[in-house]
Amino acid sequence: MNVVILAAGQGKRMHSELPKVLHRLAGRPLLAHVIATARSLDPGIICVVYGHGGERVREALDEPDLVWVRQEPQLGTGHALAQALPQLNTTTPTLVLYGDVPLTRAQTLRDLARAAGKAMALLTVLLDKPHGYGRIVRSLGKIKRIVEEKDATPAQRTLRETNTGIMVLPTARLKDWLAGLKNKNAQNEYYLTDVVAAAVADKVPVHWTNPADTWETLGVNSKAQLAELERVFQRQGAEALMRDGVTLADPARIDVRGSLVCGREVSIDVNCVFEGEVVLGEGVSVGANCVLRDVKIAAGTRIEPFCHLQEADIGARCRIGPYARLRPGTVLAEEVHIGNFVEVKASQIAARSKANHLAYVGDTTVGRDVNIGAGTITCNYDGANKHRTVIEDDVHIGSDTQLVAPVRVGKGATLGAGTTLTRDAPAGALTISRAKQLTVPGWKRPVKKHKE
16 A cells, blocks of 8 residues: 655644654654554555655655655645645555654554555544544444534534544545645645545545554644653553563663663663663663663673663673763673773773773773773873773783773783883783882971961
C-alpha cells in the first residue's frame, strides 16, 4: 500500500521555533517514530507531506526511501493529501498517518488495512472526554460522516466515538473525493474527514477498527502532551524489559532513548538513561543515576551509581565507579577497576588493571595488572596535537604522577609518587623525580594588614 504521513502542521502550542514533528520523544523526532512504523509495514511508497519548518524537517530525516511533498500554503488535511496524490500508486490503498502521532502500533495499522479491504476503514476510539476531537456520526450502526467539534451540534458533541484521523482509503477514488472538498467550515480548511461522507454517497463501505490502547492514537500539540507520551513510551519499554527478566528498581524511573538489549539477571537501579545502542551482558548491574550511550558491557560487570559511559566496550567482571566517566574509544578487558572520579578516554586497559581514585587516562595503552595511583594524569595534549602513552604489564604508578606523552613505562616498573615522567621509564626499575625537600628555620607566615 501507499503510506502518506501528514507532517506540515505548525504546532503553535509548542511555543517553540523547532517544527513540531522534530520535537523529540525517547531521543528521536516524533516524525522519526512514525516513519519507522510505516517502514515496518513494507509499503510501496512512504510520502511525507511537510510544510511548517520547510527544509529543516526534510534535512533532519531525509532518506532515499522517502518521497517528500511540500504543502504551501497549508489549507487543511484534505489539501495536504491532495499534494501527495500524484506520487501514489492508484492500484493500491493509501494509509494516512500523522507526524505528531508517534505511538501507533504496526499491528493496529495492519488490522485497519485488513478491515478496509478495497473500501475504506477508519481507526476510531471511544473517549470519556472527547473535547477537541471530531465525532463519528452513525446511522443504524453504519458510519455516515465525521463532524469536527467546531462544526458539531450540541447533540453531536455528546458522542464519545471519535476520529483519530488515521484511515485507509481506496486511492483510485481519492482524486474525485478530494476535488469535491469544500472549506465552508469553522476553520475555512479542506478537511480530509469530509471524504467519509463522499464515500457514503458513492456507496463505498466505511469500516472501522479500534486500537488496543487509547494512547496509540494520541497526538502532540503541547509540551505537556509530549511529556505525557514520553512516559507512556518509557512505561511500555520498561514492561517489555521486565517481561524478559530484567530487574528494574522502579519501572517509572528509566529512560531508553534508543535500543537496550539485556542478558539474564540484569538489574537496573533508578534514574538511568540509555541512549543509542546499549548491550548489557548476563548479570550486569547498573547503579542509580547512570547515563550509558552506545556502550557494550560484558557479563558480571558492576556499574556503580553516577557514572557516565559513552562509546565504550567494557569487559567481564569489571567494576566501574561511582562517579566514573568513560569517553569514546575506551576498551576495558576483564576485571578492570575504574573508580570514583576517574576519566578514561581513547584508551585500552588490559585485564585486572586498576585506577581507583581521581585519575585521568587519555590516549593510553595500559597493560595487565597495572595499578594507577590517585591523582595520576596522562598529559596527552601539547596544545596542538595528541600523543600516546604506553604502560606495560605489572607497572605500579604512585599517586600524583604526571606522564607527559609520548612516553613508555616498561614492564614491571615503579613510578614514585609525585613523579613527572618526561622520558621512558625502564622495565623493572624505580623511576622518581622530586624536588629536594627543604625546611626554612625561623620562617614567619605573613600577617594580614588591617585597614585603619
